[in-house]
Amino acid sequence: MQIYHDQTDINQKKYFNQANFIDYRTQPRAYKKYPHFYQRFNLDDYEELKFIKNFGKITATKTYGKEKVDLRANPSAGGLYPCEIYIQIRAVKGFISGIYHYEALENNLTLIHELSNDGVEFYFKEKVQRKFVILISNAYFRSVWKYEKRAIRYLLLDTGHQxxxxxxxxxxxxxxxxxxxxxxxNSxxxxxxxxxxxxxYTSITVKSDKTNEPKKLRSPIINISACDYQLKELFVENFYKDCQKDEYEKIPNINLLNDIQNEQLENAINNRRSIRAFINESISEEDFLFITKNIFDFANKFGIEIYFVNNNIQGISKGLYKNVSLIKQGDFKDKMTNLALNQKLSGQSSFTLIFTSKVGHNYFYCYILTGFIAHILYLRATTLNLNCSGIGAYFDDSCKDFLETKNNIFYLFAIGK
Structure with a gap:
């Protein structure tokens, strides 16, 4: 995977010499919609399925000039939302067992395949019925349109956030x-x-009481374009193909949010936003420890090494840390601003995390889990009324030099007031 990562880095020469003009009139559609004659089910009508709307519902709308922009429960690089969600549902009372497409903009599930003795479980190693199988896909052209080859990084991060x-x-x-x-x-x-x-790209499965083995899908799903127009990008397609050569362990129930009450968590899901500027105020050490609770241990378990720069946490020495160990003392606000392509967010934050991973270490999965961890941080910070911003554009080589590491740099994530 290293060849792909190296071809998508940003260095000083590349950054200052590249063309920056984007014709936003050509942006492809950021959602997929099946034909009007497909059956649709409103999630608010089914108590057992209401939780699904939190997967990516519209939580706010902003207007820029004449353009209306819908903000979803999950962030996305450039607001391009390449992820689509498909859900296979079994044994929900009063609901047709089938494969559904989740329509975030409409709060609907669209039935695209009714189940008989078949099911998507056939394509898993453990071929037993599941109550829910949730599949996350990416329509890559939505991101390639703006970010070109570097889109491979944002597709993985967006998958993690989703x-x-x-x-x-x-x-x-x-x-x-x-x-x-x-x-x-592939199948x-x-x-x-x-x-x-x-x-x-990935899946989440929910256990069922039944152990029947489903057969392969008895007919293909109808082809619906994920965008209003699409162009091929073989770099992204080859990257995806090469990633399928690796395997990764299953991850069962994750205890990174279980200390937060349901009401608080749902409020955080509804209120999470990506901030554009911080007011440069400090946060307490207690808040820092709450936001990052179990995060460093979880990341290390899966081969992700997290550094962070303390810009303004009370009671902790300013400087660069690896996990929770201070490795360079000092005020690095200006340095962090520079590393993030001169975006002030990284230096104005109370602290900025830098996600890295060793070269050759399960690239595809570590990158997705980086986005996943960042999303957990979003929600934990939001419960404290603190703000966050993910930063996917940075000077790769300069970050490595600053950290004194050979690791690949995956993501910068800023948190503060």
């Missing part, structure tokens, strides 16, 4: 779930008629 949004919604239930990366993605991509324009 994964975090789904997991936080499941935390509001008593359902047991697993994150599973190792299903037969399911074919069954869903994606034609390489869209591809599955």
């Amino acid at each position: 994964l975090g949004s789904i997991i936080s919604a499941l935390e509001l239930t008593d359902l047991e779930y697993e994150i599973d990366f190792n299903f037969d993605k 399911l991509n074919e069954e869903f008629s994606f034609d390489n324009y869209e591809s599955f």
Whole structure:
């Protein structure tokens, strides 16, 4: 994977010499919609399914000139929302067992395949019925349109944020779930008629009482374009293909939000925003410890090494830390601003985390889990009425030099007031 990462880095020369003009009139549609004659079900009408709307619902609307922009429960690089969600549902009283497409803008589930003795579980290693199987795909052209080859990084981060949004919604239930990366993605991509324009990245499965083994899907899913127009980008398609050579362990129920009451968590889901500027005030050490509770240990378990710069946390020495160990003392606000392509957010924050991973270490999955961890941080900070911003654009080599590491740099994440 290193060859792809190296081809998408940003250095000083590349940054100052590249063309910056983007014709926003050409932006592709950021949502997928099946034909009007497909059956649709409003989530508010089914108590057992209401939690699904927290996967990516519209939580606010902003207007820029004549343009209206819908903000969702999950953030997305550039507001491009390349992720799509498909949910297979079984044994919900009064509801048709089938495969559904989640329509965030409409708060609907659209039935795209009614189940018989078949099911998507056939494409998993453990071929047993599940109550819910949630599949996250990416329609890559939505991101490639703006970010070109570097879109591979944002697709993975967006998948992680989407994964975090789904997991936080499941935390509001008593359902047991697993994150599973190792299903037969290529076969399911074919069954869903994606034609390489869209591809599955990960899944979340919820246990069922039944142990029946489903058969393969008895007919392909109809092909619906994920954008109003699309262009091929073989760099992204080859990257995805090469990523499927690796495997990664399942991740069962995750205890990163279980200390937050349901009402607080749902408020955080509704109120989470990406900030554009901080007011440069300090936060307490207690708030820092709450926001990052169990985060460093979880990241290390999966091969993600987190550094952070303390710009303004009371009671902690200013400087650069690896995990929670101080490795460079000093005021690095200006340095962090510079590393983030001169975006002031990184230096104005109370603290900014830098997510990294060793070269060659499960690149695809570590990058997705980076986005996932960042989403958990978003929600924990939001419960304290603190603000966050993910920063996916930075000077790769300069970050490495500052951290004195050979690790790949994945993400900067700023938190503060």
